[in-house]
Amino acid sequence: MSLHVSRHDFDQWMMPVYAPAAFVPVRAEGSTVWDQNGKDYIDFAGGIAVNALGHAHPALQQALQDQAARLWHTGNGYTNEPILRLAKQLIDATFADRVFFCNSGAEANEAxxxxxRKVAHDRFGAHKSGIVAFTNAFHGRTLFTVSAGGQPAYSKDFAPLPPDIQxxxxxxxxxxxxxxxxxTCAVIVEPIQGEGGVLPAEPAFLRGLRELxxxxxxxxxxxEVQSGVGRTGSLYAYMHYGITPDVLTSAKALGGGFPIGAMLTREDLALVMGVGTHGTTYGGNPLAGAVAGKVMELINQPEMMAGVAQRHTWIVExxxxxxxxxxxxxxxxxxxxxxxxxxxxxxxxKAKQINLAAAEMGVMVLIAGANVVRFAPALNISEQELRTGMARFAEACESFARGTSS
Structure with missing residues (x-):
């Protein structure tokens, strides 16, 4: 007999690094989620911009089941067919010549x-180690990436931090x-700051960084952990801006809900990293490769990109x-x-209060700091789900506004 669990058990058993919603999701299809009590929610959170094709997409289920029946994991002493095919898909679709696979956005940014650092040390010497990043950025939770992220609240408790980051x-x-x-060995930037408030870069800013x-x-x-894989209406945001980086990081939507991350770069840079310089046990495993390959196949289509633009208009209106x-x-x-x-x-x-009010009305949204309500739904969310969700969000906002004025 399986153990019955509830939201209360989180507070008893889990390390308190999250404050999850009051309900526990148990089932989902498309962009609709049901909790333990059978209440339904329209999902505008998308697993934090992860579930790019919604929940339980039939083609992703099939890809996972087919691969699970063949080969799950081998470790990095071997390669596998799904991950090689995915690498070729990414290379063909982007500026990159080489790919490194890992499990998350933080790992991709760490890589x-x-x-x-290694390119600079090998080509110019140990003095060339400076990294320039930006305030309110978010690049992950490892010590290196949280230091590069420009939000001291996430890094101040873990000093001493890696040096040479401004x-x-x-x-x-x-x-x-x-x-x-x-x-300076690197400048790391989000084309759209996600956690930092959903703030797009100005084209002239990115052009200037390229020149510098x-x-x-x-x-x-x-x-491009959050902005990549169709999120902006281009496969990657650098394509929207027409400015090509030397290195691009991808994760979140790449696996459509299955954990995977990737670092993409040029041939001359990739070859600096020889055997043993970096690695990961799970990164590039066959299950992740099979699912992400199907995600790329479905998302990298003109009709999908056009659909993103249409849904953007509906939400903004x-x-x-x-x-x-x-x-x-x-x-x-x-x-x-x-x-x-x-x-x-x-x-x-009051963004968190609106987030909670939305959940009460049956719609899941995100926040990006205390002052921004963030929407990152599936790229293929149906018009009916979108309009139902926005109607529920409007009800939540009206309830919130009444509460603050009383």
């Missing part, structure tokens, strides 16, 4: 930063230029209509299906 204001090219010099990196022989790393009544938001920003609704000054700091 990218290690690559940058932060400039995001979208401030002059501030970045003041930090980038001959000792070229001038000072530093690598430009695009962290619904938010604008809601805002005309309630005046909750001072800005709605983002690209594709990574959308942030920035709270007006009168409701500053």
């Amino acid at each position: 990218a930063l290690k690559l940058a 932060h400039a204001a995001f979208n401030d090219l002059e501030a970045a230029a003041a930090l980038i010099n001959e000792n 990196c070229d001038k000072h022989q530093a690598l430009l790393i695009f962290d 619904a938010l604008d209509e809601l805002n005309q009544r309630l005046h909750l938001f001072k800005q709605v920003r983002g690209l594709g299906l990574l959308i942030g609704a920035v709270l007006s000054d009168d409701f500053a700091g």
Whole structure:
């Protein structure tokens, strides 16, 4: 007999690094989730921009089942067919010549930063170790990546932190230029800051970083963990901007819910990392490769990208209509299906309260800091689910607004 568990058990048994919702999801299909009591929720969170094709997609289920019947895991002493096919898909679809597979976005960024340091040390010497990142960035939770992320709340308790990492204001090219010099080995940037507030980069900012990196022989790393795999309406956001990085990191949506990460780069850079310089036990396993290969096949299609643009319009129109009544938001920003609704000054700091109110009404949304409600639904969310979810979100906002004015 299986053990009956509840949300209360989390507080008793789990390390308290999360504060999960009051309900426990048990089943999902498409963009609808059901909890232990049978209540349904429209999913605009997408597992934090992970479930790019929704829940229980038949083709992904089949890919996983087929591979599970063949080969699960071998370790990095062997390669496998699904991961080789996935590597070729990514190479054919992007600027990259080589791929390193891992299990998460943090690991992909860790690999990218290690690559940058090794390239610089091998070509120029140990002095060229500086990394420039940006305030309010998020690159992961390893000690190296949390140090590169420009949010001290996530790193202050774990000092001493890795040295030679400096932060400039995001979208401030002059501030970045003041930090980038001959000792800089890499600049790491999110084309759209996700956790930092759903803030897209200005095209001129990214162009300027590309020029500065070229001038000072530093690598430009695009962290596309959240913005990649169709999220913006382009396969990767660098394609939207028309600015090519030296290194790109991908994860989240790449596996459609199955854990996988990837670092993509050019041939000349990849060859710096010889046998034994980096590795991972689970990274590039056949199950992940099979599922991610099917994800890429389904998402890297013109019809899917056009669908992302259409759904963006529907969500923004619904938010604008809601805002005309309630005046909750001072800005709605983002690209594709990574959308942030920035709270007006009168409701500053209340994003979590709106998140909780939305759950009560049967819709799952995210926050991006205390002042931004974030939407990252499946790229293929149905129009009916989207409109139902936005209607429920409007009800939640109306309830919230009444509560704050009473």
